[in-house]
Amino acid sequence: MSAFHAVDAASDYPEDEPERAGFAAAADELSNAYERKTSLCAPFVGALPVAGAAVSILGETFGTETVCASDKQAARLDELQIDIGEGPCWQARSTRRPVLTGDVQRGSQSSWPVFSEAIRNDGVGALFAFPLIVGSLVIGAVDLYAREPGSLTETQVEGAEGLAAIAARQVLRKALSESDRYGLDDPETDARLSRRVVHQATGMVLAQLGLSASDALIVIRGHAFSAGRSVREVATEIVERRLDLSSNNPEI
Structure with missing residues (x-):
């Protein structure tokens, strides 16, 4: 069976238990990332059927920058979105909802046509973005990419949203720590x-x-x-x- 499953697959089947255990382990890793100074991106890649991940801060309050990237491709995708000013991470941030694009290469994405054209020959099959939200603050987004087209299951989407919520608090801790350091x-x-x-x-x-x-x-x-x-x-x-x-x- 493919790493991606049909979106309508039942999320309460026994075979989902190992996946849920994987999300629990990733959540624990993320919850301690700030104190342990470990990667915010690795838990997403470990728990989800994706090739890479990037976490970015987007906006004027804390600046706009890539916080981490799991590999060169993830870094390039994130940097392109920051440079162009459009893409799934910006869409996730503005809508406060996940952006799930199972087949990037099938036509131009109406919400981000310049970005989709820029990555047409990059070997990216699917892109998923989840907003980083803490209370009423939308800080940025986490971008996930897969090399082949495919969808995330409902369980995987819910799990990714939970991980994004934890990552958002870790990113905010880091941003506030930087403001403390410079007396802001x-x-x-x-x-x-x-x-x-x-x-x-x-x-x-x-x-x-x-x-x-x-x-x-x-x-x-x-x-x-x-x-x-x-x-x-x-x-x-x-x-x-x-x-x-x-x-x-x-x-x-």
């Missing part, structure tokens, strides 16, 4: 000014988004940084219910 943000000072309100806001966000306390604080900090405000100000608005950082809110 001072979360400790904000926290000291009103530790109680930050604690309350963190509790509300973790309940809303189903995150850990540390990840909920990352969401608050990311929102504050993108809006050019202090953590204390954002926390106060959350506690007073004037601000909801759920992913259903418009992008900042």
